[in-house]
Every structure is written in C-alpha cells, then in structure tokens.
Amino acid sequence: MKSIQISANGLLFFVCIPVFILAGCIEPTGYYGNPARPSTSEPTAMPLTAATPVANMGTGTYSSALSITLICATGGADIYYTTDGSEPVAGGTRTQYSSDVIITATTTLKAMAVKAGMYDSAVMTAAYTIKSP
DSSP, X not given: OEEEEEEXXXXXXXXXXXXXXXXXXBOTTSSBOOTTSOSOSXXXXXXXXXXXXXXXXXXXXXXXXXXXXXXXXXXXXXXEEESBSSOOXXXXXXXXXXXXXXXXXXXXXXXXXXXXXXXXOOOEEEEEEEXXX
C-alpha cells in the first residue's frame, strides 16, 4: 500500500492506495513507469511502436499489373508482407520486403514493420483487383 497525504481547506487527509493500481501510472518522479520493470530509482521509457507501412497504390480495381512500393517512416525498420491475405507475423508465410511487389491478379496485400527495441507496427491491408480490359 502507498499512502498519499492530501491537504484541503486546512484539513489533512491520508489516502491508502494499493501499489498494483499505481503500477504503470505517473510515478512521484514524474516519469511513466513500466509495470514490468523491477523496482529501481531509475525510470525506464516504454518502447515505441514502428510506423505502419504505406503502399504507393491504394486499394482498388486496376486494369493491368501493379508494381507496389512499400515504405515505412521508421528508419531502419524491416517491412514484411504477405500476398495471400494472411497476417505477416513471425513464423507465418511472410516475405521480407526488398523490392517492389508485383501484383498480376486479384490480391490482398498485408504488410507490417519490425524494428528491434520497438513494438511491431499495425498491419497495413490493401486489396487489389486486377481486371483485364
């Protein structure tokens, strides 16, 4: 239990709060606490999340094959993608992006960015329909 002393209108109050409620809240040092970290006097910052990749062509119907470029605003992040509609998670059928993704038939492209020391990005999804003229 942590006790907090509150003074209002000349009255002094003591409030007891269970420690587990304070875990992850603003600590007295003013830093955001990480509930998973051991109790030390040194604050730690929560990891950031990698930016979600962006494709140069939006979801839609096209009359010919597409060359899709994927970019990520997080420097040094690796982009992984799938073209079978599955999530591009570790252990799945994902491919590491190294050059444009060629779309020649109706495809659902999913991509995510991964960088060490950061949380993985959200998954970008784009559905491409290819119809011959």
